[in-house]
Amino acid sequence: MTSTHAAAPPNGDRRTAKQKIAVRLEPWLYSAPVLILIVAIMLVPLALGVSYAFRDIRLLNPFSGAFVGLKHFRELAGDGAFRGALVNTLWWTFSSVILQFLFGLILALLLNQPFKGRALAQALCFLPWAVPSFLSGLDWAWMFNPVVGPIPHWLYALGIMSEPSNILSDPETAMWGPIVANVWWGIPFFAITMLAALQAIPKDLYEAAEIDGAGPIERFRSITVPFLAPTMAISILLRTVWIANFADLIIVMTNGGPADRTQIVASYIFTQAFRRLDFGYASAIALVLLVLLLAYSMLIVILRQTMLSRH
Amino acid sequence: MASITIEAITKTFGAVPVLHDIDLSIGDGEFVVLVGPSGCGKSTLLRMIAGLEDITAGEIRIDDRRINEVAPKDRDIAMVFQSYALYPHMTVADNMSYSLKLRKTAREKIAEAVGAAAGKLGLDPLLQRRPKALSGGQRQRVAMGRAIVRHPKAFLFDEPLSNLDARLREQMRAEIKRLHKSIGATSVYVTHDQIEAMTLADRIVAMHGGIIQQVGNPLDLYDRPANLFVAGFIGSPAMNFVEGHCRAGVIETTDGSKVAIPDGIQLAEGQAITIGVRPEHVRIVATPEIGTYTARVDLVEPTGFGTIVHVHLLGQDLKIYTLERGIAVVGQPMHIALDSARLHLFDRETTNRIG
Ligand SMILES: Nc1ncnc2c1ncn2[C@@H]1O[C@H](COP(=O)(O)OP(=O)(O)OP(=O)(O)O)[C@@H](O)[C@H]1O
Ligand SMILES: [Mg+2]
Numbered sequence: 001m002t003s004t005h006a007a008a009p010p011n012g013d014r015r016t017a018k019q020k021i022a023v024r025l026e027p028w029l030y031s032a033p034v035l036i037l038i039v040a041i042m043l044v045p046l047a048l049g050v051s052y053a054f055r056d057i058r059l060l061n062p063f064s065g066a067f068v069g070l071k072h073f074r075e076l077a078g079d080g081a082f083r084g085a086l087v088n089t090l091w092w093t094f095s096s097v098i099l100q101f102l103f104g105l106i107l108a109l110l111l112n113q114p115f116k117g118r119a120l121a122q123a124l125c126f127l128p129w130a131v132p133s134f135l136s137g138l139d140w141a142w143m144f145n146p147v148v149g150p151i152p153h154w155l156y157a158l159g160i161m162s163e164p165s166n167i168l169s170d171p172e173t174a175m176w177g178p179i180v181a182n183v184w185w186g187i188p189f190f191a192i193t194m195l196a197a198l199q200a201i202p203k204d205l206y207e208a209a210e211i212d213g214a215g216p217i218e219r220f221r222s223i224t225v226p227f228l229a230p231t232m233a234i235s236i237l238l239r240t241v242w243i244a245n246f247a248d249l250i251i252v253m254t255n256g257g258p259a260d261r262t263q264i265v266a267s268y269i270f271t272q273a274f275r276r277l278d279f280g281y282a283s284a285i286a287l288v289l290l291v292l293l294l295a296y297s298m299l300i301v302i303l304r305q306t307m308l309s310r311h
Numbered sequence: 312m313a314s315i316t317i318e319a320i321t322k323t324f325g326a327v328p329v330l331h332d333i334d335l336s337i338g339d340g341e342f343v344v345l346v347g348p349s350g351c352g353k354s355t356l357l358r359m360i361a362g363l364e365d366i367t368a369g370e371i372r373i374d375d376r377r378i379n380e381v382a383p384k385d386r387d388i389a390m391v392f393q394s395y396a397l398y399p400h401m402t403v404a405d406n407m408s409y410s411l412k413l414r415k416t417a418r419e420k421i422a423e424a425v426g427a428a429a430g431k432l433g434l435d436p437l438l439q440r441r442p443k444a445l446s447g448g449q450r451q452r453v454a455m456g457r458a459i460v461r462h463p464k465a466f467l468f469d470e471p472l473s474n475l476d477a478r479l480r481e482q483m484r485a486e487i488k489r490l491h492k493s494i495g496a497t498s499v500y501v502t503h504d505q506i507e508a509m510t511l512a513d514r515i516v517a518m519h520g521g522i523i524q525q526v527g528n529p530l531d532l533y534d535r536p537a538n539l540f541v542a543g544f545i546g547s548p549a550m551n552f553v554e555g556h557c558r559a560g561v562i563e564t565t566d567g568s569k570v571a572i573p574d575g576i577q578l579a580e581g582q583a584i585t586i587g588v589r590p591e592h593v594r595i596v597a598t599p600e601i602g603t604y605t606a607r608v609d610l611v612e613p614t615g616f617g618t619i620v621h622v623h624l625l626g627q628d629l630k631i632y633t634l635e636r637g638i639a640v641v642g643q644p645m646h647i648a649l650d651s652a653r654l655h656l657f658d659r660e661t662t663n664r665i666g
Contacts, residue, residue, distance in 0.1 A: 202394065204396040205398065207383075207396065208398075209398075209409075210384060211362075211363075211389065211390050211410075212384070212410035213410050214384070214413055222398065222409075226399075226400040227400075
């Protein structure tokens with residue numbers, strides 16, 4: 001900065017006010033197309049969506065549209081179905097993420113070992129990622145159906161079930177259906193990210209540790225985990241937010257039922273907006289979900305920063 | 312401290328043979344340097360001693376205990392890696408004490424050992440830093456420190472200095488030598504730098520293509536290289552090689568010049584010979600005499616202390632290393648004498664030394 005000051009003419013700026021304004025505006029003009037796009041595509045819908053939360057917007061009521069203040073939020077506070085959905089969301093999100101992560105990590109560790117046909121195995125393991133979520137939802141719904149699918153019969157044969165029935169229709173077990181489908185579908189994401197991180201660890205660290213006397217578990221604890229931790233944190237964060245918002249499998253497999261036992265906040269928003277056509281209320285729920293997820297994200301980002309700064 | 316015996320070791324990676332029938336015994340407290348060009352199998356041999364590579368055939372013993380099947384951690388050796396392989400998320404102190412902690416050494420003992428090693432290597436002010444915050448030379452020291460805290464039976468070094476700049480390398484070389492004198496532990500040191508090999512080694516093992524070419528103390532390898540490979544590898548600037556045949560009691564070189572056969576050497580008529588002569592052993596003489604050669608100076612390379620003079624002689628670009636300045640001028644003729652006692656003769660078929 002100091003050098004530009006030094007280069008300025010010593011007897012002050014002789015440009016006219018008009019020229020000065022033009023100079024000021026110039027960078028904004030160059031970035032205008034992008035700025036307009038960002039505002040139009042991202043900020044306007046966001047603001048509109050947020051504003052809906054404070055208005056009475058029901059598609060079937062032509063007189064709706066008035067500003068109602070915090071009415072939706074007061075309603076929400078007393079809405080038992082919403083509270084149920086919140087609990088279900090926690091359950092759905094964390095069991096999906098944890099299982100996806102664990103299996104993904106195990107898969108990555110296996111794929112990181114040299115063996116014959118490893119390239120093929122890697123390609124196959126990443127296949128579920130390519131299956132559209134609706135298709136995998138349908139697939140798994142059929143697999144859990146005792147009429148056409150094998151899983152209830154296997155569970156019965158193993159003695160886990162007293163008779164081959166559909167877990168999706170039992171309120172006690174229904175949530176496990178979409179979770180299993182989600183885990184199957186999401187493992188490749190973790191496997192890919194963890195495998196990439198694993199392959200970046202220098203091999204001679206393991207060798208040095210082996211000579212120093214560390215067994216396989218100790219090597220995993222003292223080398224693999226610290227190296228993977230930042231990647232783990234960021235991928236878990238991304239997946240958590242994503243899965244909390246991810247209603248496809250639930251809509252397809254159970255549609256929130258039976259008895260709302262698989263209703264998560266995201267599918268509840270969907271139900272409010274497109275079944276009951278109450279966009280105002282749906283927006284209010286969405287806003288609450290947004291705030292919760294933002295808070296969670298901040299937490300993880302801070303955690304990651306402290307972890308990285310310790311390195 | 313321990314002796315290491317390597318017996319008939321062979322190593323293949325898949326179908327690719329890398330080491331052929333290696334025999335070597337390393338005495339208690341000896342500093343042995345494995346030297347050779349890139350890819351000759353030095354690291355592989357070292358890693359087999361460490362237990363990081365399987366042994367395809369043969370046997371390695373430490374103190375007469377067969378260790379082929381012994382896990383690296385139970386061999387009681389320490390290794391210093393070219394990349395240092397420091398644990399990046401541990402402090403210097405933790406890096407150094409890691410192996411002792413894993414061995415459930417008492418806390419006071421660890422502190423004592425780390426303190427002593429840090430003192431020896433001048434690491435005291437760095438103990439709480441992480442490797443990231445260290446310079447290359449400091450990292451190298453930490454890697455050494457991590458090796459010595461444990462008082463292992465043997466030290467293995469895989470090109471520990473090759474990531475340092477020339478000056479630091481010289482300094483660390485001297486430090487390693489001093490350290491070895493004070494600790495006296497059996498050491499196997501891999502390098503492709505022949506100066507490092509010459510200065511550090513009690514004994515040098517020159518390797519090429521997975522085969523040991525010569526084992527001996529550094530001056531032996533310099534004075535009496537066993538074959539063309541060792542002759543060309545040890546010494547800088549490298550030895551001159553002149554090709555010729557034995558004809559009527561002299562060696563006739565490719566350009567028709569004649570070189571007298573040194574005393575006490577028997578050659579067969581017509582035998583293909585390579586004559587080796589070190590640049591520092593080629594003499595420049597003021598006046599032509601019987602048996603001297605005359606050649607024009609092609610190139611003069613001053614190195615500061617000495618000068619390398621290139622002349623075209625005996626059908627070769629012959630290098631001469633001289634300490635006299637201003638003796639050679641490009642384009643001027645020069646008289647050169649070869650002392651027959653300083654010549655090395657090699658059979659070109661077998662590449663082995665004659666006499
Ligand atoms: N894991 C491996 N699989 C197959 N070939 C290998 C493997 N490791 C080494 N080699 C081969 O074995 C030979 C010897 O390798 P090594 O690392 O021992 O060489 P080196 O003498 O240490 O060379 P440098 O001075 O470059 O370190 C090389 O030709 C190398 O390509
Ligand atoms: Mg090597």
